[in-house]
Amino acid sequence: MMNKPVSAAICLIGDELLSGRTRDINVQQIAGFLGPYGIPVEEVRIVPDVEARIVEAVNQLRERYTYVFTTGGIGPTHDDITADAIAAAFGIGIGKHPEVMAMLQERYDEMGTEFTEARQRMARIPEGASLVENPVSGAPGFQTGNVFTLAGVPSIVQGMLQDIGHRLEKGVPVRSITVRSGGLREGDVAEKLASLSQELEGVSLGSYPWFRSVTDHGVALIARSTDREMLQTAAEQLVALVTEAGRESEVIEGEAS
Amino acid sequence: MMNKPVSAAICLIGDELLSGRTRDINVQQIAGFLGPYGIPVEEVRIVPDVEARIVEAVNQLRERYTYVFTTGGIGPTHDDITADAIAAAFGIGIGKHPEVMAMLQERYDEMGTEFTEARQRMARIPEGASLVENPVSGAPGFQTGNVFTLAGVPSIVQGMLQDIGHRLEKGVPVRSITVRSGGLREGDVAEKLASLSQELEGVSLGSYPWFRSVTDHGVALIARSTDREMLQTAAEQLVALVTEAGRESEVIEGEAS
Structure with missing residues (x-):
């Protein structure tokens, strides 16, 4: 254990x-x-x-x-x-x-x-x-x-x-990659995101909508993992998922958030 | 009760x-x-x-x-x-x-x-x-x-x-008055503030320092009460306390914070 x-x-x-x-x-x-x-x-x-x-x-x-x-x-x-x-x-x-x-x-x-x-x-x-x-x-x-x-x-x-x-006793740092997509709605990708979340072991996927106005809204999809390779895979899949939904995306690599 | x-x-x-x-x-x-x-x-x-x-x-x-x-x-x-x-x-x-x-x-x-x-x-x-x-x-x-x-x-x-x-079931709104003083340090008024806090029934006194740099620091003294009259009395006493400490102050009436 x-x-x-x-x-x-x-x-x-x-x-x-x-x-x-x-x-x-x-x-x-x-x-x-x-x-x-x-x-x-x-x-x-x-x-x-x-x-x-x-x-x-x-x-x-x-x-x-x-x-x-x-x-x-x-x-x-x-x-x-x-x-x-x-x-x-x-x-x-x-x-x-x-x-x-x-x-x-x-x-x-x-x-x-x-x-x-x-x-x-x-x-x-x-x-x-x-x-x-x-x-x-x-x-x-x-x-x-x-x-x-x-x-x-x-x-x-x-x-x-x-x-x-x-x-402090150190743990294993969690890295994150954010895929931001203006105009995307969570419902456009929710099913596929749920499957992806099941498939990707050791990666946690989060979906964070923003809604400032009818013209300024979108979703940030975030993958978090301690494993860099899995994280890259996850990011590619997230980008593919947004593309399939007919939207553009921007990828931001973060240290840990 | x-x-x-x-x-x-x-x-x-x-x-x-x-x-x-x-x-x-x-x-x-x-x-x-x-x-x-x-x-x-x-x-x-x-x-x-x-x-x-x-x-x-x-x-x-x-x-x-x-x-x-x-x-x-x-x-x-x-x-x-x-x-x-x-x-x-x-x-x-x-x-x-x-x-x-x-x-x-x-x-x-x-x-x-x-x-x-x-x-x-x-x-x-x-x-x-x-x-x-x-x-x-x-x-x-x-x-x-x-x-x-x-x-x-x-x-x-x-x-x-x-x-x-x-x-919602309504309670009694708490009103507040803030006495802000740039340059003041909490220690300059702490004793008198503690006595005042004892004296003023039904008023809660808080002291909130800010410290952005050696030239931009100070203290916000806040009186909170459901009683407007007591609150006015408290504010006057707070201003007097800052004046006694040789500092200037600015009074801001708030609704409830």
Whole structure:
């Protein structure tokens, strides 16, 4: 039997995402980062700034997936409760991390800014967690078991991810080829696509329609596989299928999406 | 005791969202639609095109929230399995809905397009579900108990939402006021914000930093409340707090976010 393949889940924390104030970009960013490592994101949850809800989601996800990435809620304000929630989820203590305290003290000294009690909240790290460097704004994220706790601000998430890759167990990267066809409708190719999907072993076929207006619509057919050769075969078949339906197509090779 | 307040959850279905190929906009769209009805979105999940995973998520969410909105997976292709998953979740049958069959038949006749077996998949509706009109592309969504099953394409979701408002139990709309301040750092106001958050009953205060570069960063402080008067008071206090920190601010009144 094969080992359980590596997998990931993302838990986005923040009322602003649920209310629609903020449109998330971190799922895309983290999934795009993990793709080349061969680690697929298999579930995402968005939960509010409520400790019990964060604890519940993190505990369910860390049990089920190889890695969990949380974003948001590690700043200095009263609604930043993620570090405490992670400690609660793992049933471990939390305190001001000496190394982080020293690093932030130095940072604020340089800026001539007071290292207030609120700012010291950013040094609260669950016991035994390892730090995740923040090259953008200083205050670190952290890794507790298989859970990585990152900031919410996308540019900071991007920075923190640079300190995570070397910790990850790699899987086999999934490659994809997209066959886009303007004007095509899913129903034009659905039967043949279903047969093709049965025939092509080790390739997953997806069909993604777009519909912006009556003159701007079409379908993107995507083949995904870890096997380059099978993927090429699939792409040729998809192009043939679109041609048979009397439409033109454009082939786009992607790394992993 | 008060009745349990109305609430909603969203379950986005689709591998393309998890892989990062597609950046979701439906959470924002649905949350924005529900805001004026006083129905807050309290949880979001993104799950893959796998029936067991859809069933599990929908069953957990429909138990916990007043309404559940699913998006994606109701087209004609082999990876469109949401209708079957919803029937499985409710333990009910599914079949081709005569009204939808007739309507789609007419639509395809008009277009001079064959109403293939694959296209007929779009007429598969769980037994007893009521239809949700699709003014954009014809094939309807449906309501099964407290679960609304919508398309994934944003313009179609937008159209379908127009047939949903009249079915919803209304809550009390939450209004918001945003006080934006470029250059402000969260740590400059965190202590006072925490006290204010304690003092202001019935108002929830959030702090949302942005950080695009060393010259373009700041904080948006947001007060949310169902009480307009309290909200005005909160906004004045937030402005005062920013002024005290030696920064300028801009006040933006929002409907609900």
